[in-house]
Protein backbone atom coordinates (compact mmCIF):
# COMPACT_ATOMS: atom_id res chain seq x y z
CA UNK A 1 0.00 0.00 0.00
CA UNK A 2 1.39 3.34 -0.98
CA UNK A 3 0.59 5.14 2.22
CA UNK A 4 3.09 7.21 4.09
CA UNK A 5 1.23 9.26 6.65
CA UNK A 6 -1.53 7.52 8.52
CA UNK A 7 -5.00 8.41 7.21
CA UNK A 8 -6.27 8.87 10.78
CA UNK A 9 -4.61 12.28 10.95
CA UNK A 10 -2.26 11.50 13.82
CA UNK A 11 0.70 12.88 11.88
CA UNK A 12 2.54 9.59 12.33
CA UNK A 13 3.55 7.17 9.62
CA UNK A 14 0.96 4.50 8.82
CA UNK A 15 3.41 1.72 9.74
CA UNK A 16 3.93 3.29 13.19
CA UNK A 17 0.26 4.07 13.77
CA UNK A 18 -2.87 2.19 12.65
CA UNK A 19 -1.29 -0.49 10.47
CA UNK A 20 -0.89 -3.07 13.26
CA UNK A 21 -4.56 -2.74 14.12
CA UNK A 22 -6.20 -2.44 10.71
CA UNK A 23 -4.23 -5.15 8.91
CA UNK A 24 -1.90 -6.57 11.56
CA UNK A 25 -4.34 -8.28 13.91
CA UNK A 26 -3.50 -6.20 17.00
CA UNK A 27 -6.39 -4.91 19.09
CA UNK A 28 -6.51 -1.29 20.32
CA UNK A 29 -6.32 -0.84 24.08
CA UNK A 30 -7.74 2.64 24.33
CA UNK A 31 -10.76 4.42 22.86
CA UNK A 32 -8.77 6.99 20.89
CA UNK A 33 -6.70 4.33 19.13
CA UNK A 34 -9.89 2.39 18.39
CA UNK A 35 -11.55 5.40 16.75
CA UNK A 36 -8.43 6.38 14.84
CA UNK A 37 -7.89 2.89 13.47
CA UNK A 38 -11.56 2.53 12.52
CA UNK A 39 -11.34 5.79 10.59
CA UNK A 40 -8.28 4.46 8.78
CA UNK A 41 -10.10 1.18 8.05
CA UNK A 42 -13.04 3.12 6.60
CA UNK A 43 -10.76 5.04 4.29
CA UNK A 44 -8.92 1.90 3.22
CA UNK A 45 -12.11 -0.13 2.82
CA UNK A 46 -11.17 -2.72 5.46
CA UNK A 47 -14.69 -3.86 6.30
CA UNK A 48 -13.50 -6.84 8.36
CA UNK A 49 -11.78 -4.55 10.84
CA UNK A 50 -14.89 -2.35 11.04
CA UNK A 51 -16.95 -5.44 11.90
CA UNK A 52 -14.42 -6.81 14.38
CA UNK A 53 -14.40 -3.56 16.37
CA UNK A 54 -18.17 -2.99 16.26
CA UNK A 55 -20.29 -4.31 19.14
CA UNK A 56 -22.29 -7.27 17.73
CA UNK A 57 -25.40 -5.91 19.46
CA UNK A 58 -25.49 -2.80 17.24
CA UNK A 59 -23.61 -4.01 14.16
CA UNK A 60 -26.05 -3.54 11.29
CA UNK A 61 -24.65 -6.27 9.04
CA UNK A 62 -22.03 -6.22 6.35
CA UNK A 63 -24.33 -5.17 3.50
CA UNK A 64 -25.66 -2.25 5.56
CA UNK A 65 -22.28 -0.74 6.31
CA UNK A 66 -21.52 1.71 3.57
CA UNK A 67 -17.81 1.81 3.13
CA UNK A 68 -16.54 4.93 1.43
CA UNK A 69 -20.03 6.41 1.05
CA UNK A 70 -18.59 9.70 2.18
CA UNK A 71 -15.10 10.71 1.20
CA UNK A 72 -13.73 11.61 4.59
CA UNK A 73 -10.41 13.30 4.25
CA UNK A 74 -9.49 14.11 7.79
CA UNK A 75 -10.46 13.44 11.36
CA UNK A 76 -9.67 15.32 14.53
CA UNK A 77 -10.21 13.94 18.00
CA UNK A 78 -11.70 16.83 19.94
CA UNK A 79 -12.30 15.19 23.30
CA UNK A 80 -12.39 11.84 25.06
CA UNK A 81 -14.49 11.48 28.19
CA UNK A 82 -16.20 8.85 30.30
CA UNK A 83 -15.15 5.96 32.49
CA UNK A 84 -13.37 2.67 31.93
CA UNK A 85 -16.29 0.79 30.44
CA UNK A 86 -18.14 3.41 28.48
CA UNK A 87 -16.31 6.20 26.79
CA UNK A 88 -17.43 8.95 24.46
CA UNK A 89 -15.04 10.15 21.82
CA UNK A 90 -15.96 13.48 20.25
CA UNK A 91 -14.55 13.68 16.74
CA UNK A 92 -14.71 16.14 13.91
CA UNK A 93 -14.53 14.65 10.44
CA UNK A 94 -13.89 16.63 7.31
CA UNK A 95 -15.05 15.85 3.81
CA UNK A 96 -14.94 17.66 0.51
CA UNK A 97 -17.98 18.01 -1.70
CA UNK A 98 -18.26 20.31 -4.71
CA UNK A 99 -14.86 21.75 -3.84
CA UNK A 100 -16.09 22.88 -0.43
CA UNK A 101 -14.88 21.61 2.91
CA UNK A 102 -17.57 20.32 5.23
CA UNK A 103 -17.22 19.36 8.87
CA UNK A 104 -19.28 16.83 10.78
CA UNK A 105 -19.13 16.47 14.54
CA UNK A 106 -19.87 13.09 16.05
CA UNK A 107 -19.93 11.69 19.55
CA UNK A 108 -18.96 8.06 19.31
CA UNK A 109 -19.91 5.77 22.16
CA UNK A 110 -17.40 3.06 22.97
CA UNK A 111 -18.23 0.27 25.39
CA UNK A 112 -16.25 -2.58 26.86
CA UNK A 113 -17.43 -6.03 25.78
CA UNK A 114 -15.66 -9.02 27.30
CA UNK A 115 -12.60 -6.90 28.04
CA UNK A 116 -12.43 -5.37 24.55
CA UNK A 117 -13.35 -1.82 23.68
CA UNK A 118 -15.89 -1.76 20.89
CA UNK A 119 -17.75 0.85 18.93
CA UNK A 120 -21.37 0.96 20.08
CA UNK A 121 -23.04 3.77 18.18
CA UNK A 122 -22.75 7.32 17.06
CA UNK A 123 -24.68 9.83 19.17
CA UNK A 124 -24.32 12.59 16.50
Ligand SMILES: [Zn+2]
Pocket residue numbers: 006007008009010014017018019036037040
Ligand atom coordinates in the same frame (compact mmCIF):
# COMPACT_ATOMS: atom_id res chain seq x y z
ZN1 LIG B 1 -3.33 6.13 12.50
